[in-house]
Structure formats: structure tokens, C-alpha cells
Amino acid sequence: MKTFLRLKQFYWPYKKYFLGSILFLFFVTAITVVYPVILKVTIDDVILAGNYNLVPYVALGFIGIMVIKGIATYYHQFFGDLFGIKTVYELRNSLYKKLQYLPFRYYDNAKTGDLMSRLTADVEGFRFFLSFGFAQALNLILLVGLSLGIMLYFSVPLALLTLAAMPFLIVVVYRFDKEVHPAFKGIRKSFARLTTKVQENISGMNTVKSLSREDYEIDKFVNNNGDYKDNYILTSNIWARYFPLMELIGQICVVMLLGFGGFMVINNQLAPGELVAFFSLVWYIIGPLMNLGFIINTFSQSKASGERLVEILDENEDIKDTEKAITVEELQGHVQFRHVTHSYGTEDGEALKDISFDAPVGRVIGLIGATGAGKTTITQLISRFYEPNHGEILIDGRDISEYSIQSLRKNIGVVLQESFLFSCSIRDNISYGFPEATLEQIQDAAKRSDAHEFIMELPDGYDTILGERGMGLSGGQKQRIAIARSILINPSILILDDATSAVDMETEAKIQAAFQEVMKGRTTFIIAHRISSLMHADEILVLEDGEVRERGTHEELLVNKTGLYRRIYDIQFKDRETLVEVESKKVII
Numbered sequence: 001m002k003t004f005l006r007l008k009q010f011y012w013p014y015k016k017y018f019l020g021s022i023l024f025l026f027f028v029t030a031i032t033v034v035y036p037v038i039l040k041v042t043i044d045d046v047i048l049a050g051n052y053n054l055v056p057y058v059a060l061g062f063i064g065i066m067v068i069k070g071i072a073t074y075y076h077q078f079f080g081d082l083f084g085i086k087t088v089y090e091l092r093n094s095l096y097k098k099l100q101y102l103p104f105r106y107y108d109n110a111k112t113g114d115l116m117s118r119l120t121a122d123v124e125g126f127r128f129f130l131s132f133g134f135a136q137a138l139n140l141i142l143l144v145g146l147s148l149g150i151m152l153y154f155s156v157p158l159a160l161l162t163l164a165a166m167p168f169l170i171v172v173v174y175r176f177d178k179e180v181h182p183a184f185k186g187i188r189k190s191f192a193r194l195t196t197k198v199q200e201n202i203s204g205m206n207t208v209k210s211l212s213r214e215d216y217e218i219d220k221f222v223n224n225n226g227d228y229k230d231n232y233i234l235t236s237n238i239w240a241r242y243f244p245l246m247e248l249i250g251q252i253c254v255v256m257l258l259g260f261g262g263f264m265v266i267n268n269q270l271a272p273g274e275l276v277a278f279f280s281l282v283w284y285i286i287g288p289l290m291n292l293g294f295i296i297n298t299f300s301q302s303k304a305s306g307e308r309l310v311e312i313l314d315e316n317e318d319i320k321d322t323e324k325a326i327t328v329e330e331l332q333g334h335v336q337f338r339h340v341t342h343s344y345g346t347e348d349g350e351a352l353k354d355i356s357f358d359a360p361v362g363r364v365i366g367l368i369g370a371t372g373a374g375k376t377t378i379t380q381l382i383s384r385f386y387e388p389n390h391g392e393i394l395i396d397g398r399d400i401s402e403y404s405i406q407s408l409r410k411n412i413g414v415v416l417q418e419s420f421l422f423s424c425s426i427r428d429n430i431s432y433g434f435p436e437a438t439l440e441q442i443q444d445a446a447k448r449s450d451a452h453e454f455i456m457e458l459p460d461g462y463d464t465i466l467g468e469r470g471m472g473l474s475g476g477q478k479q480r481i482a483i484a485r486s487i488l489i490n491p492s493i494l495i496l497d498d499a500t501s502a503v504d505m506e507t508e509a510k511i512q513a514a515f516q517e518v519m520k521g522r523t524t525f526i527i528a529h530r531i532s533s534l535m536h537a538d539e540i541l542v543l544e545d546g547e548v549r550e551r552g553t554h555e556e557l558l559v560n561k562t563g564l565y566r567r568i569y570d571i572q573f574k575d576r577e578t579l580v581e582v583e584s585k586k587v588i589i
């Protein structure tokens with residue numbers, strides 16, 4: 001119930017549809033139950049009483065009632081549908097909105113497949129209950145209640161005899177539910193595994209192909225698919241076993257009714273029309289009871305789905321604007337770290353320990369160190385993707401939490417090792433952070449990132465539609481589009497996180513040249529493993545295990561012959577010397 005109360009804000013505004021649907025449901029149920037009564041009247045009071053002149057009126061009355069029932073059914077279903085559809089429209093929007101603002105911490109552990117299934121299958125499960133499940137439950141109560149009432153009114157002994165079989169039916173339904181519920185769960189689980197497999201396979205197609213693991217992937221899929229199929233067969237087996245049994249109990253009921261009821265008619269204890277009415281009424285009890293398992297299932301599934309949706313909605317947005325957050329159009333870009341310590345909350349301990357540095361406007365800061373040393377963490381803290389545990393991060397003299405998140409991030413351009421491009425036109429990809437940009441501004445950004453030329457060579461130029469994840473472009477081309485995208489927002493702080501490590505030397509040189517142009521006047525952080533990428537930085541921080549081990553310019557750092565930077569330099573440049581030596585020997589030979 002708590003789940004339904006928590007989600008009230010989504011369905012309560014549409015209560016009028018719900019009430020409308022329920023109101024019409026009353027009509028439908030009432031007419032359904034009235035039908036056998038009219039049948040009884042027709043038989044007893046018209047046919048057996050010889051009032052044949054009334055037959056056309058009764059027939060017309062029947063048709064009239066059926067027409068009313070048809071109209072009531074239409075409104076009951078339509079309003080019920082509207083109630084469910086409108087509710088989940090709001091719910092889906094809110095969930096998506098929530099996902100946009102959830103912090104990175106949430107996504108560190110979230111699984112794409114799981115989130116997808118929450119936003120689709122779980123939302124659908126919840127809608128189904130709102131649209132049909134609840135009405136079905138109410139219908140069951142009304143139909144069984146009213147039918148029982150009328151049966152008791154016609155003949156108490158016959159009603160009691162008919163009902164004698166009901167406990168058996170309820171036991172069978174209960175056992176059916178116990179078996180079918182886990183089977184349904186199994187179907188859902190195996191389906192989730194199947195979709196996760198497909199999603200992961202498509203995302204990792206490069207790796208699959210490059211390691212020639214197609215057959216292995218096919219085998220795994222066939223296994224998952226087989227599992228899904230087996231679960232379905234199991235479920236359909238349960239249905240196939242139980243339904244005839246339920247039907248049999250229903251039919252036994254009818255036989256008893258016929259036997260005892262017939263006996264009563266012969267002895268004039270019951271009118272023939274009443275017996276006929278009993279035949280219809282008994283199915284109005286058996287039918288919904290057979291459905292009971294399905295209704296309980298719908299309820300428990302929608303409850304489980306609702307809980308999964310509430311989990312997202314109640315997730316803590318720990319990084320958000322403070323009440324006094326200020327909005328700034330343009331930051332200068334003076335970044336300062338004061339004794340910053342950060343831990344991701346995992347057992348690995350602190351990712352950054354007591355980091356301090358000062359990056360005045362326009363400075364270029366290089367960050368180097370082994371993998372896991374904490375380089376990316378520093379830049380993620382600048383963008384406030386995570387909140388540090390201790391210390392202060394200032395931009396232009398103010399703590400970054402004093403700025404609205406939007407003004408902060410609008411002033412920071414980030415280029416990652418592998419940038420994500422959306423499956424839309426190149427133009428839309430470049431202007432993603434600044435949708436109002438004119439084509440001229442977009443082209444200007446592309447020229448500065450050395451992307452304009454190759455874009456113009458594409459058949460549709462800036463209107464070329466990219467495949468998912470930017471397929472169809474080379475790594476260097478994708479990267480240059482990403483650079484154009486990050487400079488179009490005219491950021492005062494630029495973060496280049498291993499931005500050139502995935503491209504060849506020639507492209508790297510081109511991108512580096514583009515960066516030189518772009519970096520002018522902006523505070524830039526370059527994360528790199530290659531010394532050549534950051535040797536021109538104004539200050540280089542050499543990180544190890546989350547700590548700054550050395551700092552200084554390239555030249556200053558080289559002086560310390562036993563220092564970490566010098567070691568990295570020696571390794572990288574010795575390799576290069578060896579390479580040059582080998583190459584020159586080859587030439588001599």
C-alpha cells in the first residue's frame with residue numbers, strides 16, 4: 001500500500017477517469033447480472049405463461065439492455081485506459097527527469113539493462129494494474145456478490161449446493177497461483193537476462209568481432225534464449241494442467257445444479273426459468289474465481305514494479321543546487337584546490353589525498369601518473385560530478401558549490417578519451433551544449449578543432465547523420481567533433497582527459513595543434529600518459545596513489561634524476577630512442 005501511496009501524485013490528478021471507469025463498471029456488472037433475471041422472466045412469465053405477445057417487447061428489451069451494456073463497457077474501458085495511460089505518461093517523464101539529475105555515484109552501480117526494464121516493463125506493469133487490474137478485482141467482488149445474492153434469493157438450498165464446489169475451486173486456484181507465480185517470475189528474469197545480453201552484445205560488438213568471439217556469443221545467446229523458452233514452456237504447462245481442472249470443477253457444479261435443480265423443478269419447488277438463470281449465474285461466480293490468481297498476480301507484479309519505480313524516484317540527489325546558489329554567465333576560470341581529499345566510498349580507500357594546487361586563468365595544468373593515480377578524479381571534482389570528502393575547490397575565489405550546477409558545467413568543456421556522439425546529425429552533435437548556435441558558430445568551432453575539412457567531405461556535410469556511438473567516423477574524426485562540441489560552449493575551463501590517447505600519432509599531432517589554438521585564454525587541464533602531450537604545460541602534477549608526488553614544469557621535473565616524472569620520461573623516451581635506432585639500422589641495412 002505504501003508504494004501506491006507514494007505514487008499517488010501521479011494518479012490522483014486523473015481520479016475523475018478512474019471514478020468514471022468504476023461508475024460504468026457498476027453498470028456493466030449490474031446489466032450482466034440482470035441478464036439471467038430477464039431470461040428467467042422470459043421463460044417463466046412470458047413463454048410458460050403463454051404471453052407470446054410480449055416476446056417482441058422482451059426481445060427489444062434484451063437488445064436495449066445489451067446496447068446500454070456495450071456503451072457502458074466502452075466508457076469503462078476507455079476511462080480505465082485513460083487513467084492508466086495518463087498516469088504513466090507523468091510517471092515516465094518524472095523517472096526520466098530524475099535519471100537526468102541523479103549523480104554519477106548512482107550510475108557507478110546502475111545497470112543499463114535494469115534501468116531500461118524499469119522504465120519500460122515496470123512502468124507498463126504498473127499501468128496494467130491501474131487500467132485493468134483494479135477494475136478486475138472490483139468486478140470480481142461485484143459480480144460474485146450480486147450473483148450470489150440473486151441465487152440465494154431464488155433458492156437458498158440450490159445456491160448452497162452450487163457453492164459446495166467453490167472451496168475446491170479456490171484450493172485449485174490457490175495452488176495454481178503458487179506454481180504460476182514463480183514461473184512468471186522466471187519468465188521475467190530470463191527475459192531480462194536475454195535483453196541485457198543483446199544490449200551488452202551490441203554495445204561491445206567491436207570487442208566481440210576483434211577477438212572473433214561471435215560463436216561464443218551466439219552460444220551464450222542460444223543458452224539464454226533456451227532458458228527463456230523453457231520458462232515459457234513450464235508456464236504454459238502449468239496453465240494447461242490447471243485450467244481443465246478448474247473447468248472440470250465448474251462443470252461438476254453445473255451437473256449438480258442440473259441434478260438437484262431439475263429435481264426441484266419437477267417437484268415444483270423451483271420455476272424452470274429460475275433454473276436457467278442459475279446456469280448463467282453460476283458461471284458468473286466460477287469465471288471470476290478462476291481469474292482470481294491472475295488478479296492477485298497482477299496486483300503483486302504491479303506492487304513489485306511500483307517498488308522498483310519508487311526506488312528511482314526516492315534516490316538521493318546529493319549533488320544539487322544549494323538555496324543560495326548563484327548563476328553566473330561566464331566564469332573567469334581560476335581553479336584552486338585546497339587540501340582536497342576524496343573517497344568514492346568503496347573499500348579501495350581514498351582516491352585523492354590532500355591535493356592542493358592553484359591554476360590561475362589561462363594556465364595549463366598537466367596531470368600525469370599511473371592508472372588509478374587519481375587524475376580523472378581531480379577533473380570530476382572540478383565539474384562537481386562528485387563531492388569531495390574534505391577540502392575546498394574554488395573557482396574564481398568561490399567554493400564551487402556556491403554556483404548553480406548549470407553555470408558551473410556550462411563553463412567547463414570536457415573532452416574524454418572516447419567521446420560519446422549521439423545518433424543525430426554532426427551539426428546537432430556539435431551544438432549539443434549550445435543548441436541556439438548558428439551554423440556559422442558551429443563551423444567556426446569545427447574549424448578550430450580541425451574538423452571542418454573532413455566534415456565538408458562527407459556527402460551531407462554538417463547534416464550527415466551519425467550512427468549510434470558515432471559509427472562511420474574514425475577515432476580521430478569523432479574526437480575532433482567532440483572537441484568542437486566542447487569549445488562551442490566557449491568554456492573558461494577545458495579538461496582534456498586522455499583526449500588523444502586513442503588516436504594515431506599523425507591525428508594526435510593534428511588534434512594537439514587544434515588544442516593549442518583552443519586552449520588560448522582558457523584554464524586547461526591535460527590528463528595524459530604520454531609526456532609529449534603535456535610537456536608544455538605551465539605546471540605538471542605527478543600523481544601516485546592519490547597524492548601529488550612531484551610538481552613543476554617539464555624542465556624542472558627532469559632535474560630530479562630519481563624522481564617519478566624522470567622515470568616516466570626515461571621509459572618513454574628510451575623507447576623512442578630505441579625505436580629510432582632500430583629504424584635507422586633498418587635503413588642502413
Ligand SMILES: Nc1ncnc2c1ncn2[C@@H]1O[C@H](COP(=O)(O)OP(=O)(O)OP(=O)(O)O)[C@@H](O)[C@H]1O
Nearest residue numbers: 108344346348351370371372373374375376377378
Ligand atoms: N566511480 C568510481 N567509483 C569507485 N571508485 C572509483 C571510481 N572512479 C575511480 N575510482 C577509483 O579511484 C581511483 C582513482 O581513479 P581515477 O579514475 O581518478 O584514476 P586515473 O589516474 O584517472 O586513472 P586512468 O589513468 O586509468 O584513467 C582508482 O583507485 C579507481 O579505482
